[in-house]
Amino acid sequence: MSLSQEYKAILDKAIQAVHDRTFHAQYPEHPSPKIYGETADEDGKNAFKSLRKGNFEELQQGGESEWVGEEHSPYFDKPVGTKYPLISNDTLIDRAENAFHVWRKVNKDDRAAVLIDSLERFSKRFFENAYATMHTTGQGYMMAFQASGPHAADRALEAVAAGYEELGRFPESTVWEKPMGKYDLVINKEWRAVPKGIGLVIGCSTFPTWNSVPGVYANLITGNPVIVKPHPGAILPMAIVVAEIRNALRDAGFDPEVCQLAVDTQSNPIAKELAEHPKVKLVDFTGNSEFGSYLESLPKAVFTEKTGVNSMILDSVENLDKVIQNITFSVALYSGQMCTAPQNFFIPEGGVKTPEGTVSFDEVAQKIADFTDGLINNPKAGPFVAGTIQNGATCDRATSAADEIGGKVWLATRNIEQTIPIFENARTQTPTYIELSSSEKDKFSKEMFGPIAFLIKTKDTKESVALAREMAETHGAISCGAYTTDAEMKEYIADEMSLAATPVSFNLTGQIFVNQNAAFSDFHVTGGNPSGNASFTNPDYVNRRFTWVGMREPA
Amino acid sequence: MSLSQEYKAILDKAIQAVHDRTFHAQYPEHPSPKIYGETADEDGKNAFKSLRKGNFEELQQGGESEWVGEEHSPYFDKPVGTKYPLISNDTLIDRAENAFHVWRKVNKDDRAAVLIDSLERFSKRFFENAYATMHTTGQGYMMAFQASGPHAADRALEAVAAGYEELGRFPESTVWEKPMGKYDLVINKEWRAVPKGIGLVIGCSTFPTWNSVPGVYANLITGNPVIVKPHPGAILPMAIVVAEIRNALRDAGFDPEVCQLAVDTQSNPIAKELAEHPKVKLVDFTGNSEFGSYLESLPKAVFTEKTGVNSMILDSVENLDKVIQNITFSVALYSGQMCTAPQNFFIPEGGVKTPEGTVSFDEVAQKIADFTDGLINNPKAGPFVAGTIQNGATCDRATSAADEIGGKVWLATRNIEQTIPIFENARTQTPTYIELSSSEKDKFSKEMFGPIAFLIKTKDTKESVALAREMAETHGAISCGAYTTDAEMKEYIADEMSLAATPVSFNLTGQIFVNQNAAFSDFHVTGGNPSGNASFTNPDYVNRRFTWVGMREPA
Numbered sequence A, B: 001m002s003l004s005q006e007y008k009a010i011l012d013k014a015i016q017a018v019h020d021r022t023f024h025a026q027y028p029e030h031p032s033p034k035i036y037g038e039t040a041d042e043d044g045k046n047a048f049k050s051l052r053k054g055n056f057e058e059l060q061q062g063g064e065s066e067w068v069g070e071e072h073s074p075y076f077d078k079p080v081g082t083k084y085p086l087i088s089n090d091t092l093i094d095r096a097e098n099a100f101h102v103w104r105k106v107n108k109d110d111r112a113a114v115l116i117d118s119l120e121r122f123s124k125r126f127f128e129n130a131y132a133t134m135h136t137t138g139q140g141y142m143m144a145f146q147a148s149g150p151h152a153a154d155r156a157l158e159a160v161a162a163g164y165e166e167l168g169r170f171p172e173s174t175v176w177e178k179p180m181g182k183y184d185l186v187i188n189k190e191w192r193a194v195p196k197g198i199g200l201v202i203g204c205s206t207f208p209t210w211n212s213v214p215g216v217y218a219n220l221i222t223g224n225p226v227i228v229k230p231h232p233g234a235i236l237p238m239a240i241v242v243a244e245i246r247n248a249l250r251d252a253g254f255d256p257e258v259c260q261l262a263v264d265t266q267s268n269p270i271a272k273e274l275a276e277h278p279k280v281k282l283v284d285f286t287g288n289s290e291f292g293s294y295l296e297s298l299p300k301a302v303f304t305e306k307t308g309v310n311s312m313i314l315d316s317v318e319n320l321d322k323v324i325q326n327i328t329f330s331v332a333l334y335s336g337q338m339c340t341a342p343q344n345f346f347i348p349e350g351g352v353k354t355p356e357g358t359v360s361f362d363e364v365a366q367k368i369a370d371f372t373d374g375l376i377n378n379p380k381a382g383p384f385v386a387g388t389i390q391n392g393a394t395c396d397r398a399t400s401a402a403d404e405i406g407g408k409v410w411l412a413t414r415n416i417e418q419t420i421p422i423f424e425n426a427r428t429q430t431p432t433y434i435e436l437s438s439s440e441k442d443k444f445s446k447e448m449f450g451p452i453a454f455l456i457k458t459k460d461t462k463e464s465v466a467l468a469r470e471m472a473e474t475h476g477a478i479s480c481g482a483y484t485t486d487a488e489m490k491e492y493i494a495d496e497m498s499l500a501a502t503p504v505s506f507n508l509t510g511q512i513f514v515n516q517n518a519a520f521s522d523f524h525v526t527g528g529n530p531s532g533n534a535s536f537t538n539p540d541y542v543n544r545r546f547t548w549v550g551m552r553e554p555a
Helices: A005-020 A041-053 A089-103 A108-123 A125-138 A139-150 A150-165 A213-221 A236-251 A269-277 A289-296 A320-336 A363-375 A384-385 A392-405 A459-476 A487-499 A539-541 B005-020 B039-051 B089-103 B108-123 B126-137 B141-148 B150-167 B214-219 B234-251 B271-276 B289-296 B320-336 B361-377 B383-388 B392-403 B459-473 B487-499 B539-543
Strands: A066-068 A084-086 A173-179 A186-194 A198-202 A225-230 A259-261 A280-286 A301-305 A311-314 A345-346 A350-355 A357-359 A409-411 A432-437 A452-460 A480-483 A502-505 A544-554 B064-067 B085-086 B171-180 B185-196 B198-202 B224-229 B260-261 B282-285 B301-305 B309-313 B345-349 B352-354 B357-359 B409-411 B430-439 B452-458 B478-483 B504-506 B547-555
Touching: A041 B108, A066 A186, A084 B282, A084 B459, A089 A198, A089 A225, A089 A259, A089 A269, A108 A125, A108 A150, A108 A213, A108 A236, A125 A139, A125 A236, A139 A150, A150 A213, A150 A539, A198 A213, A198 A487, A213 A225, A213 A236, A213 A539, A225 A236, A225 A269, A225 A357, A225 B234, A236 A259, A236 B260, A269 A280, A280 A289, A289 A301, A311 A320, A311 A459, A320 A363, A320 A384, A320 A452, A320 A480, A345 A459, A350 B141, A357 A363, A363 A384, A363 A432, A363 A452, A392 A432, A392 A452, A452 A459, A480 A487, A487 A502, A487 B185, A487 B547, A544 B126, A544 B487, B005 B108, B005 B289, B039 B108, B039 B126, B089 B198, B089 B224, B089 B260, B089 B271, B108 B126, B108 B150, B108 B320, B108 B361, B126 B141, B126 B234, B126 B309, B141 B150, B150 B214, B150 B478, B150 B539, B198 B214, B214 B224, B214 B234, B214 B539, B224 B234, B224 B271, B234 B260, B271 B282, B271 B430, B282 B289, B289 B301, B309 B320, B309 B459, B320 B361, B320 B383, B320 B452, B320 B478, B345 B459, B357 B361, B361 B383, B361 B409, B361 B430, B361 B452, B392 B430, B392 B452, B452 B459, B478 B487, B487 B504
Parallel strands: A198 A225, A198 A280, A225 A259, A280 A301, A311 A345, A311 A480, A345 A452, A432 A452, A480 A502, A502 B547, A544 B504, B198 B224, B198 B282, B224 B260, B282 B301, B309 B345, B309 B478, B345 B452, B430 B452, B478 B504
Antiparallel strands: A066 A084, A173 A186, A186 A544, A350 A357, A409 A432, B064 B085, B171 B185, B185 B547, B352 B357, B409 B430
């Protein structure tokens, strides 16, 4: 296997995009029949149906003690049905260790070729993967297609490009000639990018591929074998990815054990034991802060995306309705189950400035409630934007929030009346907006995962910014939205939030939302606040996966 | 201040050298009158003499509670005499925090200009610094000049070049245009390299500038203010560097508190309190493993060089005498007080292969003893190569090693008879070589800092390599030397040691030694084994000092 012209072109474009950070998408995000074929969606749906019927045999890992699977569709309120091979940790580690000593010696061009090939294979299964994602995460169809398919594949390719670049950062060898007066000292030197060892990638239940493939591909391009351990509630999307990586490895003549799927069940979790295994040198994790922080304390290279408390700062706007439309969509989208969804809306008690005068806090709050209702009540939009709820605990959190937290409820949470008969059992929960005062910090200073948002009355925008910064510094933040028409205030917000390592989206209206995060351009999680220590994909994200070691000898 | 043509040329050359890793030295390593001026040495000696007489006033930090200084010359066996301002940690932190908010907004060209200027100023004081280094660390004159002067300045410049490069890695701003079918989404994006905050650089007593300036300059180029906390036994060399950084800052119109000197005493150490201060976000440390590992456990960006157990593997040689000459010099140089000095000599029980036949273990051991004696007994070489012993505990360790460890003593340690009258009180200790068997792992698996080396009899070279790898993986290693004329064995050693993240110097003879480590070319400490988590200067070494944060807004 070598890097074909076609794959080289894909890699070169990706590398250029990583540098320029301009728009680039290798994989089209629209599930359009014109792009993906007339029968692609139907074929995908049928493929998903057959996957539901039995054992996921594609991996050909072998040696399983039994077949397990606990995925449950929040659309059908029924088990997904797919079963996966349960393989002992020792077997997984032994196979990975053997594969390590082969894969680490494969050059970066060949590694890139295999990995791009696997993405090309995966891209043929985007629709099947979309249905697998919908019925494990509860995402709406469009998000399931985009986030789990093309967007994930782009982020994977970004990691490959970034890793390829870093591996070529220093010369493989050079002649070092030091003038010593009477003669020159001539030393042949070489540098090896030595991969660290077995990588473990632990996935989450809401974005099973998007959050996992960057770590998988970053490990693989830098020569580390990977054990992929998805959340027991959302295995299938990553099982498809791992199967295609193994197919690409096999077809190129490499040991498929370079990438293995490890499954577990809620009652017998294996992530901790795997993470602590001395042969596991790298851990990638998306999930709760408690386990993430524990993992960070291990003496390994650990990359986390944990939780955060995201802020939305309202100061002054050009067009209030467009703003409210945008920010309420951000909360409703996948019912607040995105790590980038805003939670704390900081609104000055004096109101929000507009060209037509100041709009009071109450008017803004009422508009937020009304626009949310309008979106949810639109049968052609609401159910598709909101999707369903992955975990029943999220529904409980939303329904009990008003009672537990207190504060004026501007909008109560409820279920969506389903207009599509096959989804009549769908688990839904619409956004609730609760008013709090800026003094009630204890109430808004933790992540309330799900469709829960707070409208927090502040003295003024400076207090809003101070609180947003404090939340990010203390509890972490992955995103921040801000609306201001004042250039000085804009720079003030950018500067303050940058000190809390939080990216700010200013004045978004229309078809771009604070939740969104583009491969090859937006860094996802910055690594600079408690929401996580990793960033997709900055140089550190790949550099920490291998060690530069020099060898030298007189010529 | 802006980047002058002259400084730009220095920076550009340094950046090129960082990429190419070919030989580059901005600052000549020879203390030659032709290069540095006829009176440079005499002037430096006199400058050092006057510094010994009182308070080190150059810093102009102000606000000191008292003046302290405990440095003791191992050459004179007398106090150095210089006193430094004792300033409270709170004052240091407050000043650094204020300086942070100015310095972080200075662009990278201006930062580079100030830093190169400070190195140019420092270079005018290399001789003064050499004497300051001799009389605090005990190094011989030549090493004191080179390591503390030009080599340190080159490593500092390397960090500036690497940091400058990383800061320019991504565009400051770009226009991101995403085709949306009917229209294009146009977003203005910008990326900020946000420095993390106050940096603390904790120095060691043996290489006070060489080990400290990379962290200082890496912090400064990336926008972080620095508090430099030298070892109380070796303050003066870094006091001179800090004074010149402050002069360069002041002359360029910046707050000199961007770089402060913090001193302490053996009885009242301040490093821990400073490191734990919440405003301190970065810690650079050189020193013992215990404190280094504690620092690594802090939730900060920590860069350590701790201790290691360095191996020398003898398999087969072209010319045994040249090899023994080289490796015994490596141990004698600064009496084994270099972090790169070899300790464990692994020699097969069957002997070392040479073109003239195999030379037995005993013959090799005897040659090692004889060559060491020859070097030490040469009055024109021995005392200058060996220098003196920084810390009395090192002498005790060497003198008691034979009794405590057991094993055949091939060469006993002793003092050097001083031929220079003014150094008649010099504290010296010559290398001791003790034979051990490969089964006595407990005896050779910890660092015996100082002039102590073990001749370890192994079954064969494979066992030598396995032990060298195990030592490096388990206890850390900063260097490894290996002698083999067999290409296959060479690759085997390189591969095995690379897995322990240890650089290997093969077949060194003549005027290059395993201890040596060149700026712009050799990575120092790889970050991949327990000897430390930092590497001078790989991309991580600068990248971990700041965070990429993106801002975006519709155009």
